[in-house]
Amino acid sequence: MDYLLLQMLNGVQLGLLMFLLAAGLTLTFGIMDLVNLAHGSLYMMGAYIAWTLIGWTDSFVLGALLALPATFLLGIVVEAVVMRRLYVRDHLEQVLATFGLILFFNELVRVIWGPAGKSIAVPAFLNRTVEILPGVPYPAYRFAIIVVGAVVAVLLAWLVARTRIGMLIRAGASNRRMIGALGINIELLFSLVFGLGAVFAGLAGLMAAPLTSVKIGMGDDILILAFVIIVIGGIGSIKGAFVAAMVVGQIDIVGRAFLPDLLKTFLSASAASSAAPAISQVLIYVVMAGVLVWRPTGLFGQRT
Template sequence: MTLSLVFEQILNGLQSGIMLFLMAAGLTLIFGVMGLINLAHGSLYMVGAFCAAAMAGWTGSFALGLVAALAGAAAAGALIELVVIRRLYARDHLDQVLATFALILIFSEGTRWVFGSFPLYLDVPEALSGPVSLPGGISYPLYRLAIIGVGLAVAAGLFWLIGQTRVGVRIRAGENDREMIAALGVDIDRLYTFVFALGAALAGLAGALVGAIQSVQVGMGEPVLILAFVVIVIGGIGSIKGALVGALLVGLTETLGSVFLPVFFKLFMAPAAATQAGASLSSMAIYILMAGVLVWKPSGLFGSRG
């Protein structure tokens, strides 16, 4: 095991964590502001990936693909908020779960009907293709570094939006006392639609960026959704800072665990058994992390008790 390998896997963990942050940021905003459990958030991730792949395949422009992903996912989010979600705010969480699970099925079959059952592929833009040399003689894909940079820029933009703008004030107020801001004249329905569309756009952006690394296919959002829920539980529901820290912790834990736990077990176990034990424990590591955080802070790292 070399130092360059460790550094490379740390970068992989950061890239994975940044993608989880884009998913979890929208999810934690929606849950924190609206009190809504949205299982269809992974479907919006899938919509963004398919919109990007289709637009990039049609125009040959990766940038236009990203624009299509943002616009398509935001439009889909605003539409389902207006048509379906708006009727669920006053309902029990079980009703929200059932309704948004139905949306998963609708989105999956609708996507299959529009794009077909075969995976689509989104090529890495030529300007970001190939590796880049880093200090220490490390060669790392430029596109993955670009993903980290984009994710950090989006995080900075979200911190500015939530903390420094009038819209952010309304979002934070809506999280704390939605009845009061409605009484003060804020259009709560329009605010909810904006927050839902913003969360959907972030999920769509994540899907588009990941689509250039893996294939774009129906159902690709559900595994990521599970990890996003883990992230917001660790970070604290409604906290953008918590979503960022939780996503980085989950990304690093999952990536480093899958690589280095088998190596650790090989020190005192047979190679085949060590590989199996390491793979099993690495898949459990993020849930062990979540359990440890909840024992220490039941509201999450940056969650508020309420």
Template sequence: MTLLIEQTLNGIQLGLLMFLLAAGLTLVFGIMDLVNLAHGSLYMFGAYFCASFTAWTDSFVIGALLALPAALLLGVIVEVVVARKLYRRDHLDHVLATFGLILIANDLVRLVWGPDGRRIPLPAWLNQPIYLTPDLPYPTYRFAVIVVGAAVALFLYWLVTRTRTGMWIRAGASNRTMIGALGINVELLFTLVFGLGAVLAALAGLMAAPIVTVSIGMGDNILILAFVIIVIGGIGSIKGAFIAAMIVGMIDTLGRALLPDLLKTFLSVAAANTAAPALSSMMIYLLMAGVLVWRSTGLFGARG
């Protein structure tokens, strides 16, 4: 039971991190119709910005707070210089241009920060366990990630469903030509959404950085999982991205934790430990395939 509770919390934590990455991606894809393969690079830059600011200020919290406006500025620059030129072009051009941005970003990181990975030290109050029950310790930092991720998810829900800006965002996802005809500054809206997506990706990257090694290309592989999440949840849907991210996080975490013991009943220990991660990943893609067969627009995607 202790293992199940711990891994469930880990699944929630992974799901919230993936939601932060996928939410910005689904907004950019759903509103601008832009296939942004470089979204994972913004995740990487968030981690590197946090690493540098943490080293300069000797405070992880201050470093994280400084990394977010830096990521916003970077996102605005990318949108104005590159993305804005691609909106009226087809998806193949999007893929080629943003793939080029990935290569540029990786080489830029190698030039500025060097080829070696980095570790971000945590303050003492985040680097110790908290006791959920007298017999159940859980890492304080992982619990903090859950709290911050949940708070950001609630903020996004409020922003998209309860504010005028959110109304513009939802209208842009439905019919961007019409909102332009109604006098809304579409270019400014696109810059705002792209910048918001960059901040969310950077937030996911800097929160993951103390758990994993900050390294070149760290966002490339996780971007594939983010695309799977927005396909399952429905392109342009924040609610869909949240639910799909939580499902994917649970499948991946619980599968890796519980499947080895199940497989050891009829496989060797080495074979079970090797097969469990592969089966966990396979179940995620099988889920995506099943959702697409049942509902081609995703769980919460707009029909038509």
């Protein structure tokens, strides 16, 4: 039972990281109608910028806090220089252009930071365990990710539901031409939304870095899961992105933890260990297919 609880917490932690990445993507896709394949590159850039600033300041917390506005500014620049020219283009041209951005950012990282991967150490004050329940220890850094992710999710829900900017975001997702006709500065709104999405991606990247590694292309694979999440949750729905991220996180982590023992009934130990991660990934796409059959707009997508 304790092992199941720990794995479910790991699923929550992964789900919240995925939510941060998917939230920015669903805002961009839902409001701007922009297919941005380079969103994973912002995840990567957030990790590299954090690595640099943590080294300069010799403080994980200060470096991470400084990395967020730096990633926001990077998002604003990318939106102004590249994305603004893609809004009127069809999705195929957006895919090709943003794929080019992936190549650009990968080469930029190679030029600035070199081809070798980097590592960010877990901060000393979080390099320990906390007791979730009596006698059930859990890594403090992973627990901190859960807390930060939950706080950001609550703040984002408040921003979207209770503020004027959130009202404009929701209106833009429903009918951006109408809010433009009402005198709202669409370009400024789009810049803020894209910058906000970049901040979420960068935050996810810098928090994930101590658990994995900082390397070129680190956001490419996770971007696919982010797209799966916004499809399951519904394009433009923050609530849907959160629920779908939790579901995907649990399927991935719990499947990887328990499927090997189940598969050992039919397969050898080595075959079961290698097959379990693949089956976990397949289950995620099965869930996506099932949701699309039942509700083509996603769990919380608007019916048209």
